[in-house]
Amino acid sequence: MLFNSIEFLIFLPTTFILYWLLKDKIKWQNLFILAMSYIFYGWWDVRFLGLIVLSSVVDYTIGLYLHQSEKLSKRKLLLATSLVVNLGLLGFFKYYNFFVDSFVDAFSMLGITMNTSSLNIILPVGISFYTFQTLSYTIDIYRKKMQPTQNPIAFFAYVGFFPQLVAGPIERASNLLPQFFEKRTISPTLISDGLRQILWGMFKKIVIADNCAVIVDAVFSDYGSHNSTMLVVAAVLFAFQIYGDFSGYSDIAIGTAKLFGFKLMTNFSVPYFSLNVTDFWRRWHISMSAWFRDYVFDPLLFHYRDWGQKTLYAVTFVTFILIGFWHGGNWTFIVFGFLQALALSVEIATMKKRRKFKRSKSKWLRLYYLGSWLLNMLFWLVGCVIFRSYSIGDSWQYFKNIASSNFLQITHYQKDILILIPIIIITLVIEWYNRDKSHQLDIERLRPVFRHSIYLFLIALMFFFAKYSSNTFIYFQF
Amino acid sequence: MQKTLIKFGFYAFLIVGIHYFAAMRAGAYFDPFYLRFTTGQHHSMILGTSRAAQGILPEVLNQELGETYTEIGNFGFTAANSPYGEVYSKAIWQKLDTANQTKKNLFIVTADPWAICTKNNPTDDVMKYRENGLFLDNMKSIGKVGKPNYEYLTKGYAESWGKILYRPVTTKHRMCLHEDGWLEVNVPMNASAVQTRTNSKIISYENLLTDFSLSINRLAQLEQLISNLKKHGEVVMVRLPTSAGIKIIEDKLMPDFDKKMCIMAHKYSVKYWSFMNILSEYEYTDGSHLYKGSGRKISYEIAQIVRDNKASDCTH
Numbered sequence: 001m002l003f004n005s006i007e008f009l010i011f012l013p014t015t016f017i018l019y020w021l022l023k024d025k026i027k028w029q030n031l032f033i034l035a036m037s038y039i040f041y042g043w044w045d046v047r048f049l050g051l052i053v054l055s056s057v058v059d060y061t062i063g064l065y066l067h068q069s070e071k072l073s074k075r076k077l078l079l080a081t082s083l084v085v086n087l088g089l090l091g092f093f094k095y096y097n098f099f100v101d102s103f104v105d106a107f108s109m110l111g112i113t114m115n116t117s118s119l120n121i122i123l124p125v126g127i128s129f130y131t132f133q134t135l136s137y138t139i140d141i142y143r144k145k146m147q148p149t150q151n152p153i154a155f156f157a158y159v160g161f162f163p164q165l166v167a168g169p170i171e172r173a174s175n176l177l178p179q180f181f182e183k184r185t186i187s188p189t190l191i192s193d194g195l196r197q198i199l200w201g202m203f204k205k206i207v208i209a210d211n212c213a214v215i216v217d218a219v220f221s222d223y224g225s226h227n228s229t230m231l232v233v234a235a236v237l238f239a240f241q242i243y244g245d246f247s248g249y250s251d252i253a254i255g256t257a258k259l260f261g262f263k264l265m266t267n268f269s270v271p272y273f274s275l276n277v278t279d280f281w282r283r284w285h286i287s288m289s290a291w292f293r294d295y296v297f298d299p300l301l302f303h304y305r306d307w308g309q310k311t312l313y314a315v316t317f318v319t320f321i322l323i324g325f326w327h328g329g330n331w332t333f334i335v336f337g338f339l340q341a342l343a344l345s346v347e348i349a350t351m352k353k354r355r356k357f358k359r360s361k362s363k364w365l366r367l368y369y370l371g372s373w374l375l376n377m378l379f380w381l382v383g384c385v386i387f388r389s390y391s392i393g394d395s396w397q398y399f400k401n402i403a404s405s406n407f408l409q410i411t412h413y414q415k416d417i418l419i420l421i422p423i424i425i426i427t428l429v430i431e432w433y434n435r436d437k438s439h440q441l442d443i444e445r446l447r448p449v450f451r452h453s454i455y456l457f458l459i460a461l462m463f464f465f466a467k468y469s470s471n472t473f474i475y476f477q478f
Numbered sequence: 479m480q481k482t483l484i485k486f487g488f489y490a491f492l493i494v495g496i497h498y499f500a501a502m503r504a505g506a507y508f509d510p511f512y513l514r515f516t517t518g519q520h521h522s523m524i525l526g527t528s529r530a531a532q533g534i535l536p537e538v539l540n541q542e543l544g545e546t547y548t549e550i551g552n553f554g555f556t557a558a559n560s561p562y563g564e565v566y567s568k569a570i571w572q573k574l575d576t577a578n579q580t581k582k583n584l585f586i587v588t589a590d591p592w593a594i595c596t597k598n599n600p601t602d603d604v605m606k607y608r609e610n611g612l613f614l615d616n617m618k619s620i621g622k623v624g625k626p627n628y629e630y631l632t633k634g635y636a637e638s639w640g641k642i643l644y645r646p647v648t649t650k651h652r653m654c655l656h657e658d659g660w661l662e663v664n665v666p667m668n669a670s671a672v673q674t675r676t677n678s679k680i681i682s683y684e685n686l687l688t689d690f691s692l693s694i695n696r697l698a699q700l701e702q703l704i705s706n707l708k709k710h711g712e713v714v715m716v717r718l719p720t721s722a723g724i725k726i727i728e729d730k731l732m733p734d735f736d737k738k739m740c741i742m743a744h745k746y747s748v749k750y751w752s753f754m755n756i757l758s759e760y761e762y763t764d765g766s767h768l769y770k771g772s773g774r775k776i777s778y779e780i781a782q783i784v785r786d787n788k789a790s791d792c793t794h
Contacts, residue, residue, distance in 0.1 A: 006632055188482035195486065225685065455489065463496055464640030468632050 001043040003252045004206050004468065011040065016259055020186060030157045030180050033260065037162035041126070044166075048124040051089060056159045058085045059134040063148035063155075066141045075142060082138040086131040093123055098329025126166035128326060132291055134159055137173040139295055146174050154180040163256040167249045169267040169287035176264070184261025193444065194258030196455075200441035201251030203458045206466035208427060209244030211420055212237040214467075215413045220388055223398050228407045231398060233417060239377075239384045240424055243272065246285065251439060270435045272428065275372040277343040277379065288326070292319050312348060317341040327387070332395060336387045343379055423461065500639040501626035506654050508645040509637075511555060511613075513655045515630040518623035519575035521548035522711065524659070525703075526588030527561065529718045530554030533768035534586060535777040536658035542781035547584040547712075552659030554588065558608055561593045562700040563693075565607070565615045570703065572620035576710055583711025586780060587704060588718055589739055591732040594700060596693035597686075604695055662770055665763050676765035680723045683766075687731060697738070704746050714784055715743050715750040718776065719757035721765035740792035751783055751791045 001007040015036045022028045042049045062082045069075050107113070137155075140146045149155050158177045164170075219226050219234035226234070250267035257264045271283035281289045300315040307314070317338070324337020347354075357368065382399075389395035410417060434440045443451050504512055510531070524534045531554035539550045553573055560566045599606045609615060613634030619627055631639070654662045665671065707713050717739065720728070728735065736752050743750035753760075753776060760772035768776060782788070 006628075188479050191479075191482050191486070222685070459489070459493060460640075462638075463493075463500075464638050466638050467636060468639065 001040060003249065003256075004202060007043065011036075012256065012259075019260055023186075024183065026181065026183060027153065029184065030151075030153050033162075034153060034157040034160060037157065037160040037165060040162040041160060041165055044125045045122065047122075051093075051124050051127065052130055052160055052165075053156075055086055055089065055131055055134050056156045058082065059138050059159075060148075060152055060155045062138050063141050064150070066138065067148045079138060079142045082135065086135050090127055090131045093127055095329040102331075129168050129170055130159055130165060132170050132288075133173075136170070136291060136295065137177070140173060149177060149181075151181070161257070161262070163253040163260075163262075164264055167246070167253070168285070169250060169253065169265050170291050171264060171287070176262070179262050186259075186261055189444070190258055190261070193438075193442065194255040196441045196443070197251050197255030197258065197439045199255075199455065199458055200439065201248040201253075201255060203248070203462055204244040204251065204427065205248030206468070207244075207423060207461050208420070209241045209248060210467045211416065211423075211465060212241035212244065215416060215420075216241055216388070218412070220390075220398075223394070223401055226401075226412070227409070228402045228404075229410055230412060231402045232407075233410060235381045235385050235388075237417075237420070238388050239272075239381055240420075242384065242387075243268075244427075254439065266438070270431050270440070272377070273373070273432060273435065274376060275369055276347055276376055277340060278347050280376060280380065281340070281344075289323070292323055292326075296322060313345050316344050316348070320344065330390075331392050332386050332389055335392060335395075336383050339379075339383055339386070419465065423465070497639055500642040501628060501631055504626055504631065504642045506656065508642045509635055510653060510655055510661050511559075511634060512627070512630055513657055514551075514553060514573075514659050515617070515620060515622055515627040515634075516625045517551065517657055517659070519573055519621040520551035520553065521575050521577075521579055522550035522584040523570070523574065524550060524552040524554060524586045524588070525560075525566075525570065526554040526718075527557045527590065527593050528554065528661075529590060529720075529767055530586070530588040531556070531659070531661045532663055532763075532770075533718050533773045533776060534588070534716075534780065535660050535770075535774055537656075537660065538774055538777035539584075539586070539781050539784075540658075542778065543584065543784060546582060546785075548579050548581045550584055550586070550658075552661075554659075555614065557592045559612050559614055561595070561607075561609060562589075562696045562703065563607055563609060564604065564699060565609045565612075567699055567703050569614040569617070569620050572618075574710070575621075584784065585707045585711055585713045586716055587700075587707070587713055588716045589700065589735075590717060590720075591692075591728050591735045592690065594693055594696040595690040595731065596696065598689050599693075600691060602691075602693050602695050660773075663763055663767070664770075667761070667763070667769060672761075672763070675763065676721055676723060679764045679766050680727065683724060683727045687727065690731060692732060697742075701742055701746070704742065704748060708746060708748065712784070713746070713748040714780070715739055715748055716780060717750075717752040717754055718768065719753040719760050721762050722757065724765045725754055725757060736792075740790065743790055743792065749783065749788070749790045751780070751788075753779075 001011060015032075019029060019032055019036075022032060038049055038052075041052060059082055062078050066075055066078050069078065137146075137148075137158075141148050154177065157180055158171075158173065161171075161176070216234050216238045219230055220238075223231060223234075247268040254264045254267070265287055267285060267287050269283040269286065271280055274280040274283050297315055297319045300318060301311055304311040304315065320337040320341035321334055322337070324333040324335070324340070327333040327336070358365065362368070385398055386392075386395045389398060431440045434442055441454075443454060446454075506513060524530050524536060524539075531552060534552060534554075536550045536552050539547075543550075553570065554560060555566075560569075596602055596606075597608050613630060614620075616633050617629050619629045622629075635642075637645075652664050654664075656662060665675070704713050704715070717736065732738075736750075736754070739750045739752070760776065761769040762772070763769050
């Protein structure tokens with residue numbers, strides 16, 4: 001079920017009340033959370049439950065055997081089994097048609113026609129997230145960074161924990177799993193903080209993301225009919241749509257987890273104020289980039305360290321192409337990842353010079369930071385266009401249309417854009433003001449009259465601008 | 479803890495309260511479909527896309543045919559929501575009251591090429607139909623009587639609930655959905671405004687030509703619908719008129735559309751009338767949709783066809 005749905009509005013308070021009636025009974029709470037998480041997930045499609053149970057059973061079992069086994073070859077085999085099962089499931093449901101179609105296209109370029117058929121495969125919601133979550137468990141046990149749990153209920157609850165099940169944050173077992181063995185407590189402060197974060201997440205999703213989506217979808221599906229201004233505006237709005245959608249979901253997930261006494265990791269940290277691509281990826285989808293850093297980048301860098309500086313560049317490209325590919329079976333995502341790697345490589349190559357310049361305390365420093373921020377945002381917008389386009393050809397044509405058309409006026413959705421601009425600005429101001437806080441609506445320190453005014457203001461904005469008819473979160477497709 | 483729960487209770491009450499207030503205020507002016515989900519089931523229906531929704535007045539048909547036929551309601555939506563197919567058929571059966579009546583039932587089935595075409599779907603895959611996942615596909619309370627219909631407001635209504643409160647004021651003179659299902663559209667009808675809207679419509683339809691293609695599945699669904707509706711009453715197939723510019727585009731899309739409809743009408747022994755030969759007699763808001771005066775006129779003409787039992791207009 002969606003967070004922004006009537007069903008969830010009934011599900012959440014019911015689960016909350018019943019959960020805390022089981023206060024101090026950790027095992028019963030875990031079992032209850034597991035049951036409710038499966039109900040939450042099964043609401044999408046009950047068939048999806050089979051996959052998450054399979055993934056959980058495989059990794060729980062492998063975790064136990066990994067810990068018992070000392071023989072390296074056996075440990076490698078067990079880890080390989082976990083990887084094959086989880087990545088195999090992911091590969092089949094997410095990438096089968098991509099590989100088939102790419103295969104056919106490649107052969108057709110050689111003049112060979114292949115008769116194959118794509119399958120109508122439904123992508124199970126959240127598969128990219130929970131498979132990575134369970135993989136982190138088995139990999140950490142293999143590395144002897146943690147011990148497996150002997151409690152299947154706790155483990156299954158960790159994998160299926162409903163607040164973060166379908167779109168992250170991708171939690172590490174070392175962070176979340178121990179919380180299933182600790183006594184959870186609730187307090188007025190925690191409830192208030194959790195509800196504030198949920199409110200902020202809902203606002204970003206149903207006011208910013210969904211309103212941007214109307215314009216973005218209309219322009220991207222018919223970009224040939226729009227002038228340069230509209231194409232640029234749509235690209236900017238997509239940047240805010242994807243941010244509002246994804247960070248909004250993360251805020252709702254983290255806030256919801258707080259209501260049950262769980263602490264999830266921060267997933268976004270005001271990324272649109274970052275000054276370069278390196279900084280951006282430390283602030284955007286932090287749980288995913290950290291996962292790739294710990295399980296792809298660092299191991300590869302260590303393994304091929306003898307290659308010297310070349311390793312760093314090569315591993316950066318491999319990691320970010322995989323990050324791009326993680327988002328979906330389309331060449332647009334691979335190109336997106338490639339471009340991120342290219343930018344990061346430039347930053348690696350120029351790192352010493354840039355540091356030297358920053359230390360020089362030049363009078364041009366402010367201009368340098370402004371320029372860096374603008375360049376970073378421009379680069380991100382280019383990435384957004386590629387990310388959002390249906391194909392590489394479409395994205396190329398989109399850029400060509402920007403260059404060849406005219407920048408005269410906003411021809412459509414003028415009223416909607418005029419309303420969105422101040423809302424986006426207000427959001428950015430709030431985010432900047434609270435950038436060092438745990439979340440951007442962490443306003444406990446304000447006087448009650450200001451706090452409640454902000455709540456009422458956000459509720460009013462949601463009432464007058466939110467679109468409630470089933471608008472799914474973008475990242476559910478991953 | 480008590481204080482926190484009281485504060486939360488206040489906000490919950492406020493949020494639920496303003497939404498309930500907005501839902502109770504939802505009526506004729508804020509949305510082009512809502513009242514079709516609060517007025518219960520129909521015995522007789524007008525079916526099709528937005529051309530039917532705006533172009534055929536149930537009030538006229540009821541006035542002319544009320545002695546012989548049961549009261550008719552308009553159940554036309556848009557080319558995106560109600561092209562012929564499983565989704566629309568399923569919705570029609572939810573809306574249709576099949577209980578026996580003393581009078582006959584009447585079904586005006588309007589058709590145009592767009593309603594039997596599929597978009598960006600050369601293999602005619604039903605899973606990729608444009609109406610899939612939209613409100614007609616998802617709703618269970620289509621035949622509901624009484625307001626508010628929360629299911630439509632949460633699944634179908636695409637704007638904010640706040641707009642329910644102020645939209646009636648801003649759109650009162652532009653759009654009104656009547657309880658009988660007729661969508662009255664009031665727009666400036668001076669020559670310049672009509673020409674601008676028509677030109678824009680022609681450009682958008684021309685752009686769609688390459689995306690749309692005949693759907694054999696939709697054609698089959700339309701046949702099945704007619705066959706099933708015949709068991710419950712009299713069926714009349716109608717092609718509403720458009721401006722000359724739109725006709726040219728539709729002839730490009732499907733030059734043998736009238737022929738296909740004639741064959742279907744003959745097969746199921748129903749009447750088919752195409753008003754496309756006399757399209758200059760009518761006024762259009764945008765070249766594609768009849769303006770209300772012309773809608774009234776054509777409704778009289780359809781009533782006449784039914785009352786006088788005129789033979790099919792199949793000279794194609």
